Amino acid sequence: MSMHTTVCTERARYPLLLPVMLVLLAGFAIPMLIVAVVSVSKPLDYGGVAWGTFSPLSYVRVLFDQDFDGTWNWTSAYATLFCRTVLFALLTTILCAIAGFPVALFIAMQPKARRPLLLMLVSIPFWTNMIVRCYSWIILLRDDGVIGNFMSRLHLGSTAPGILYSNTATFIGLTYAFLPFMVLPIYTSLEKMNWELAEAAYDLGANRIKMLRRVVIPISRPGIVSGCMLVFVPALGAYLVPDLLGGGKSMMLGNLIQMQFGVARNWSFGAALSLLLFVPILASVIVLLFKENRKQESK
DSSP states (O other), X not given: OOHHHHHHHHHHHGGGGHHHHHHHIIIIIHHHHHHHHHHTEEEOTTSSEEEEEEOOHHHHHHHEEEOTTSOXXXXXXXXXXXXXXXXXXXXXXXXXXXXXXXXXXHHHTSOTTTHHHHHHHHHGGXXXXXXXXXXXXXXXXXXXXXXXXXXXXXXXXXXXXXXXXXXXXXXXXXXXXXXXXXXXXXXXXXXXXXXXXXXXXXXXTOOHHHHIIIIIHHHHHHHHHHHHHHHHHHHHTOOHHHHHTSXXXXXXXXXXXXXXXXXXXXXXXXXXXXXXXXXXXXXXXXXXXXXXXXHHHHO
């Protein structure tokens, strides 16, 4: 194939990318630009912003609070909530990885005829509204719920140990909500695995743990990375699970953003918080791309 033909083939691919680029422009770039403009606009008293009037006060409010006399004082409330949100998202991602990897490995090791049924069982939670799923967990975790009655029958106590409306309930709900996003990418990576590699590892004297660490996990690493991104990003913006299962005691940044738009009617501050929430997402993507580029260069 000549160089001219190769260049023509490369140019012919660009029009095929046009629909995708238009969708990304309409669904991501333009909304993010609007949010950025709203974040630096002056808020009105009863919602909305004064278009064309710019003010950085929404970003200043993240770290400073204004007293009645007009003085600004340092406040760590929003910074603490931001760190708390990132920590909750990281712990949720770790819990989903720990629980999702064995499930994906089990499905990948099953006969091909049985895998569709198991994958359907994993995806069943997507068929139900998130509010319904949260209320089902409330029934399970409340003091007189299923867990409490089960414990009383085993004479382990008359009530559940205060799980509902706590950080534990929030972690349970977040892990349950995003676990399929971890299982499916890992399964996709393991599905392509040649299991003769595992047999070769056994023949060379490796035990199960060493085979898992040296063979299975490296092969499934792309799926693990994809699953971590698919869990970490939505977990950062979660607000329904912390609100219903945490009972307001496990507030995350998504809850604060929802309150600013829906209750406080401070669109400018809510937009500023939304852009700040985008920072850890962008940072995680940059880190993953940097590691991937280094891996490609090493090859």
